[in-house]
Amino acid sequence: MLKYWLWMAELPGLTNQVRLALLRHFGTPENAFYADAGEILLTEGITKEQAEALDNKSLAAAGKILEDCRRLGLRVLTFQDAEYPNRLRNIYDPPFLLYVRGRLPAIDEEPVITVVGTRRCTPYGETCGEKLGYGLARGGAVVVSGMARGVDAAATRGALRGGGVPIGVLGCGLDVVYPPEHRYLYEDVAAAGALVSEYPPGTEPDKSHFPVRNRIMAGLAAGTVVVEAPLRSGALITGNTALEQGRDLFAVPGPIDAPASAGCNRILRDGGIIVTEPRDVLDHYAGRFPDKLRLEEAREEPETLGYQARRERAEAPRAVPPSLSLSGSGLTDDQIALLRALAGEPRLVDDLIEETGIPARRVLSALTLLELDGRIAQHAGKRYTRVVTLTE
Structure with missing residues (x-):
């Protein structure tokens, strides 16, 4: 049962190697949970102090983790699960279990x-x-x-x-x-x-x-x-x-x-x-x-400009910002929302996502198109500014 995996994972003083040694010796964490101290000491590589850690039979911490996982929609993938990747299982010191969202x-x-x-x-x-x-x-x-x-x-x-x-x-x-x-x-x-x-x-x-x-x-x-x-x-x-x-x-x-x-x-x-x-x-x-x-x-995104070209365009001086009428501009709602948000100082992508509420993928796509059209400029640190003035 999963609660025994979580119990063993949370015991202090145990390394992943010791947990896996216990798994090899007992077959399951549940068997180790019910084993006596003498049998636990027969596990290869375990110290007396580590064996004593298994005297703690409280499942309270495991129960709380299970409750948290259910509340958060997380899965627990154990070393013995079929879904656990062999690619990971075969490394030195593989994780005893993984939490997955x-x-x-x-x-x-x-x-x-x-x-x-x-x-x-x-x-x-x-x-x-x-x-x-x-x-x-x-x-x-x-x-x-x-x-x-x-x-x-x-x-x-x-x-x-x-x-x-x-x-x-x-x-x-x-x-x-x-x-x-x-x-x-x-x-x-x-x-x-x-x-x-x-x-x-x-x-x-x-x-x-x-x-x-x-x-x-x-x-x-x-x-x-x-x-x-x-x-x-x-x-x-x-x-x-x-x-x-x-x-x-x-x-x-x-x-x-x-x-x-x-x-x-x-x-x-x-x-x-x-x-x-x-x-x-x-x-x-x-x-x-x-x-x-x-x-x-697997080619470079057609609408992506090279770093040098982006930098040159971002740094190119503009004496008078051109005017852009939003009415009949053909811009999408996402593009219009981003243009309105880009008033003033350069803005980070994450700030724009938070302010507009638009999902990250749509924000990135809209910013790319606006940059290509010369309506925004990208600066160092993935910051954007508007280079046009808006009229309704």
Whole structure:
């Protein structure tokens, strides 16, 4: 029964290796729950202190977690469940159980690619992350990220725009939004794909959680792409973990004098696979997943401008803003709402989503079209301004 899995998962002092050793010895957590102390000590690798932890037979914590999961619409996936991915089961230190919100695809049958990078990304890194997320999703890949600021968020937005099935792996409970400005991004990922965590509901983020989470991000995927990362970066930890797990490691090259790309350039120097477009990743798996990949669709989004062109247009001076009459303009309701919201200082996408109440995918689509038409401009940090004056 699930309550015994949660009981064992929450016992202090037990590592995943010890929990799995107990599972091998007793067959189920329920059998371990009812075992006597002498039999528990026969478990391979268990210490006396760890065995004593199993003397705690209270199921109160497990019951609360079950109640929280039902209230929040979460599923618990245990190590023995058929849906638990073999790809993850076979790594060193696999999670004992996972909490899932949304629909987790059949991981073992899918070309899953993890995309990671620094939280403090440059405009170049953000553009590359979104372009890769979009192209990978269009090409049939499942895109995994850590849902962090920077490259992770950009790749996730791109995957959503590409109609993909994104997976976000969290270092906190699934009911805790971190960073808080990603609330709408969380909702969209849960609707289109899945949010995953090994931490129960209510668990706040902690810096110790994120390196541990990285093994799940790498373990779900056939390969990991590092988009932009300095030499000391959590993204490099994920990349190294992928190599330790026997997975492919890709990297996006950057300028040789750019600190933000130093980690990626080192990966490439040490034999990593270079990525300059989504096809570079997907071609690597064409023979392995011939029925899943749509290589001809993994191209740069036609309406997406390159970083340099976007920057030049955003920075181009305008002496007098042109006037735009909303009456008979042919604009959609979403575009009109966004234009009205873009009065004044540059606005973040998440701010626009919150103010207008328009879902993230529609906001991103409308912003792209408005930018192409020259009615808004994008600035560093994915901020937008209106470059026209409105008349009704």
